[in-house]
Amino acid sequence: MTHDGVPPPLADPPWRRRLREHEAAVAARRRARGGVPRVDGLEAPGGRLIVWAPGERRTWLAPFERPAAVDGGWEEAVRRYVDGELTDARSQAAVFGLAPEELVRPLLPDWRPALTEETGKALAARFGTDVHHIVFANAKAKPYRLGPVLMPFRDVEVARLMADWLHRLKSARDIAREWLLRHVHRHARQPGRRDAAADRLAHAARSRGLALPPEES
Known part of the structure; x- marks a missing residue:
């Protein structure tokens, strides 16, 4: 029992402890970014x-x-x-x-x-x-x-999963194509943000007969 007679699990329930840990982690990330939320x-x-x-x-x-x-x-x-x-x-x-x-x-x-x-x-x-x-x-x-x-x-895991669906999973191919249109083609076309991974995925989409917008020179 605690000093005021309240059992420890009720005085400090698990979700309160996890909340404190979460708040501490958020505060640490903000300090690392200079306080930007x-x-x-x-x-x-x-x-x-x-x-x-x-x-x-x-x-x-x-x-x-x-x-x-x-x-x-x-x-x-x-x-x-x-x-x-x-x-x-x-x-x-x-x-x-x-x-x-x-x-x-x-x-x-x-x-x-x-x-x-x-x-x-x-x-x-x-x-x-x-x-x-x-x-x-x-x-x-x-x-x-x-x-x-x-x-x-948009992250590496999702990109790899979409590439896999595009390559081998007919039932999810339209989902992968829509994801590519949103994240890869448009991301690759932004000035200064084109990268080889985006280009490879876009090329893979076209090689599967999916009609992404044409590449820009």
Whole structure:
């Protein structure tokens, strides 16, 4: 028992400790960048980017914008999840999608849900690159159904997966082509940002008969 008679697990619950660790990590990243906070669309740790089309993020976020109430409050719902009492996928998604971010964002690294496309898109819109490991694993397992969730993500892992789908997976080829149009062709055409990897992927797309815009001289 603590000095005031409160058991340690209640005086310092796990999600509070993870929140402190998350806040410390965020503060360290900001100090390393000279105090500049993270902004959607700018480079994230590890070279991961989120590139939203106009209005896309708001559309994807819509399922988590509905008002919701939960018995016992969100802290109790988070406690039930941490203690392993909240096991069904829909209830977990509701907690991560609707509970205050300061309660659930620190728990994301250990969460391994099976997603629907709607839930995956809403999580990506809410948490950005913090749910990369979740949406990537789901899309890789079910390319046709969940591949579209990766559309705004730009990083090496996603690029390699799209190249693989383009090469060998007919069911996901249109998804890979759309991703290439958004990230590779347009990125490669920006002054000072053309790179060999982007050119190789664009060439691979054309070699598969996919109609990317013509290369510029």
